[in-house]
Amino acid sequence: MQITVTVNGAATTHDVEPRRLLVHYLREDAGLTGTNIGCDTSSCGACTVHLNGEAVKSCTVLAVQADGQEVTTIEGLAAADGTLHPMQQAFHECHALQCGYCTPGMVMASISLLDEVPDATEADVREGLEGNLCRCTGYHNIVKAVLQAAGGAQ
Amino acid sequence: MIPAAFDYVRVDSADEALAALAEHGDDAKLLAGGHSLLPLMKLRLAAPAVVIDIGRVDELKGVTDGGDHVAIGALTRHRDVEINDLVNAEVPLLAAATRHVGDAQVRHRGTIGGSIAHGDPASDIPSALLAMNATMVARGQDGAQREISADDFFSGFLETALNADELLTEIRIPKLGGVGFSFQKFTRRAQDWAIVGVSAVHGNGTAGVGLVNMDSKPVRAAAVEAALREGAGAADAAALAAEGVHPSSDLNASVEYRQHLARVLTKRALDEAAG
Numbered sequence: 517m518q519i520t521v522t523v524n525g526a527a528t529t530h531d532v533e534p535r536r537l538l539v540h541y542l543r544e545d546a547g548l549t550g551t552n553i554g555c556d557t558s559s560c561g562a563c564t565v566h567l568n569g570e571a572v573k574s575c576t577v578l579a580v581q582a583d584g585q586e587v588t589t590i591e592g593l594a595a596a597d598g599t600l601h602p603m604q605q606a607f608h609e610c611h612a613l614q615c616g617y618c619t620p621g622m623v624m625a626s627i628s629l630l631d632e633v634p635d636a637t638e639a640d641v642r643e644g645l646e647g648n649l650c651r652c653t654g655y656h657n658i659v660k661a662v663l664q665a666a667g668g669a670q
Numbered sequence: 671m672i673p674a675a676f677d678y679v680r681v682d683s684a685d686e687a688l689a690a691l692a693e694h695g696d697d698a699k700l701l702a703g704g705h706s707l708l709p710l711m712k713l714r715l716a717a718p719a720v721v722i723d724i725g726r727v728d729e730l731k732g733v734t735d736g737g738d739h740v741a742i743g744a745l746t747r748h749r750d751v752e753i754n755d756l757v758n759a760e761v762p763l764l765a766a767a768t769r770h771v772g773d774a775q776v777r778h779r780g781t782i783g784g785s786i787a788h789g790d791p792a793s794d795i796p797s798a799l800l801a802m803n804a805t806m807v808a809r810g811q812d813g814a815q816r817e818i819s820a821d822d823f824f825s826g827f828l829e830t831a832l833n834a835d836e837l838l839t840e841i842r843i844p845k846l847g848g849v850g851f852s853f854q855k856f857t858r859r860a861q862d863w864a865i866v867g868v869s870a871v872h873g874n875g876t877a878g879v880g881l882v883n884m885d886s887k888p889v890r891a892a893a894v895e896a897a898l899r900e901g902a903g904a905a906d907a908a909a910l911a912a913e914g915v916h917p918s919s920d921l922n923a924s925v926e927y928r929q930h931l932a933r934v935l936t937k938r939a940l941d942e943a944a945g
């Protein structure tokens with residue numbers, strides 16, 4: 517089935533099997549490998565991208581479900597001149613990553629969280645990111661980064 | 671993990687969905703948000719030959735005021751239920767339960783209709799619908815609407831009263847009218863499914879208590895409701911929470927532990943509902 521998905525603002529068109537998962541479409545058809553696969557069972561959040569502006573787990577969405585829709589991945593955040601998105605900058609400054617495997621998903625989930633709760637408290641951030649697992653940081657600096665980005669946005 | 675191959679049909683209206691169900695029969699499965707069906711398909715526990723995507727059937731999305739009840743389209747996403755003003759004002763127990771479903775990403779995709787049609791005893795939403803005496807509305811091949819009470823709807827493990835060629839269209843929930851409510855969910859980790867959960871509404875002559883994961887299907891705590899109607903206090907009524915229901919044991923909890931949790935959570939729910 518031929519589908520067209522707008523990824524990071526640009527239309528991508530590919531012939532896919534209906535069973536193709538969105539995360540495989542992004543990584544293998546669109547060639548954007550920033551989105552990671554962790555658990556493959558919708559638990560860890562590593563594969564989080566934005567579908568029409570909201571965080572979703574792309575291992576649990578079919579590519580055909582995204583036909584005609586807009587997807588943003590971690591590659592779509594920084595400006596053309598390389599200036600980081602405020603959330604990326606906050607992760608960088610707060611040392612909110614160690615191995616980095618969870619980071620693309622964490623950043624995408626965090627941006628979606630602040631879109632919905634712009635004045636998020638620490639409790640809001642911890643609860644709002646419950647769908648994203650990090651095996652390295654203990655979450656402390658991730659929460660700090662999201663709160664810093666929230667402050668900057670106000 | 672990749673699902674077995676299937677044919678994909680996307681429909682834009684309820685009529686088209688019903689026509690596609692008629693055409694493909696037992697080989698077909700409806701796909702709403704996909705957050706119960708796709709995990710099963712990835713594990714190959716489900717392998718439908720045809721997937722009918724109803725995710726874009728906009729006529730079945732949204733919340734409307736039905737006078738004495740709130741009507742919620744089957745394809746309304748958890749996120750849209752959770753933040754809806756009418757839901758929060760008139761049937762706040764549903765908003766409270768919905769906020770506990772999975773995580774933000776899951777609630778951006780999953781729908782209330784999918785949660786119910788799946789018939790999972792571990793799902794949070796059915797307990798709230800039982801406690802509030804909701805009615806499900808289904809449309810069949812003849813185009814006629816059928817109303818099914820929450821008690822009749824959940825018929826067994828992953829089984830409901832829906833026929834294979836029927837479409838769940840709407841959920842109608844009587845307005846609570848300010849009666850006290852509470853949703854209690856016990857998990858070991860954030861984001862988990864409930865080990866046991868309790869939905870309760872109590873006050874002004876109303877007593878409704880629904881249980882999560884306490885039987886092979888979503889059930890109400892009928893003994894608690896009866897005791898409350900006869901005027902029992904919260905502690906005495908909650909002590910009956912495991913009467914007449916049949917939980918199973920698994921990695922997370924033994925039967926006895928589930929029974930204990932049901933009593934404790936029902937007490938907490940009734941206390942919170944009393945305000």
Ligand SMILES: Cc1cc2nc3c(=O)[nH]c(=O)nc-3n(C[C@H](O)[C@H](O)[C@H](O)COP(=O)(O)OP(=O)(O)OC[C@H]3O[C@@H](n4cnc5c(N)ncnc54)[C@H](O)[C@@H]3O)c2cc1C
Nearest residue numbers: 700702703704705706707772780781784785787793794838
């Ligand atoms: C990681 C994760 C965590 C979760 N945690 C929880 C939790 O804590 N609590 C909880 O309650 N749920 C939880 N869920 C399930 C979630 O609530 C699902 O969204 C929901 O169970 C199914 O809704 P859906 O729209 O995704 O349905 P789908 O998966 O699309 O469909 C489910 C079933 O219902 C049928 N169906 C769907 N819509 C209709 C309709 N209109 N008419 C007839 N049949 C229909 C489908 O054919 C299918 O058989 C979780 C899911 C995931 C992936």
Ligand code: FES
Nearest residue numbers: 554555556561575
């Ligand atoms: S890979 Fe999608 S949630 Fe873990």
Ligand code: FES
Nearest residue numbers: 614616650651652
């Ligand atoms: S930084 Fe390693 S998993 Fe989060």
